[in-house]
Amino acid sequence: MRVTQSMLASSSLRNLSRSYEKMGTYQDQLATGKKINRPSDDPVVAMKGMHYRTNLTEVEQYQRNISEAYQWMENSEAGIEQGTQVLQRVRELMVQAGNGSNSPDDLKAIGAEIKQLKEDLVGSANTQVAGKYIFNGTETKTPPVTLNADGTVAVAIDSSAFEIEVSKDVKLKANIDNNNVFNKELFDVMDSIEKALTSGDMSSSDDMLTKLDDRIDIMNAERAELGARYNRLELIEDRVGKQEVVATRILSDNEDADLEKVIIDLTSQESLHRAALSVGARIIQPSLMDFLR
Structure with a gap:
């Protein structure tokens, strides 16, 4: 030839x-730290990268969901704790009011404090997180408890579970059952105590104390149930954190260039x-x- x-x-x-093309490829890898800069460089790596990146994005979203669940649970526990403290104070005042040495004016003064404590309970029941009422099920835009001008309390509670997906196909209830905490029975007890003190009629104080103790016990039980779910959320967070480490490593192995070799x-x-x-x-x-x- x-x-x-x-x-x-x-x-x-x-x-x-x-030769220029190869040098250009190596220079691009050094500049970006990636094996490929366009799908045509290596279609197999590009396709795998899309799958791995989707997996990593899902894990990152689950972590954000877990943070939201923590926020709901921690604020729910704080609300229950505050409610329990208020009821404990009401109980102390009831015991104090049961002393026969109190004058009608003394009982009215105690009743005035009971009224303030009731209003504080309303505030706890209407706790919001990021503009959402956490004690009203899925009706997060509506307050569960309303304090009327005449001092009466209107309760409209939605007991649906507010669930958050914290892992693939795993949803965890983030709220509490408000029917067990800031419900109508609680505020009925508060109203009856306030009226008894205002009128000076303490004949049914023992019955009111029994009902008050029942509400405190129910609150404590709901708090214990919330704590169990909180512990499970911590386990899920640990597992999702490990999944993120693995997903990040796999994505790096697939896409990142070996700079020393380049x-x-x-x-x-x-x-x-x-x-x-x-x-x-x-x-x-x-x-x-x-x-x-």
């Missing part, structure tokens, strides 16, 4: 173009490129046109 000067020149230029390959390619330029200069001889320029 006859090899002409033009064939040698074309072959040399084609090889130089490929630097070595780029240095080798630069040496080869300089050698190719030197050889090409010898092969491509000057033509007549070069002398006429």
Whole structure:
């Protein structure tokens, strides 16, 4: 086969173009830290990267959901704790009011404090997190308890479970059953205590104390149930955290370039490129046109 000067020149230029392309690829990898910068560089790596990135995005979303669940549970526990403290104070006042040495004015003064404590319970029942009422089931835009102008309390509770997906196909109830905490029975007991103190009639104080103790016990039981779910949420958080580490590592193994290897390959390619330029200069001889320029 006859090899002409033009064939040698074309072959040399084609090889130089490929060399430039390789150096460009290595330089892109060094600049971005990624094996590929477009799907056409390696379709297999690109397809796997899409799958791994989707998996990592899901895990990150679950972590955000877990943070929201923590926020709901911690605020719910704080609300129950405050409610329990209020009821304990009401009980102390009831015992104090049961002392026969109290005058009618003393009982009215205790009744005035009971009224303030009742209003504090209303505030606890209407606790909001990020603009959502956490003690009203899925009706998060509506307050569960309303304090009327005449001092009476209206209760409209939704007992639905507010569930948050904290892991794949795993939903955890983030709220409490408000029918067991800030319900109508609680405020009925508060109203009856307030009226008894205001009127000075303490004949049914023992019955009211019994009902009050029942409400405190129910609150404590609901708090214990919430604590059990909180412990489970911590276990789920630990598992999701490990999943994030694994997903991040797999994505890095698939997409991230080995910078040490890239630097070595780029240095080798630069040496080869300089050698190719030197050889090409010898092969491509000057033509007549070069002398006429």
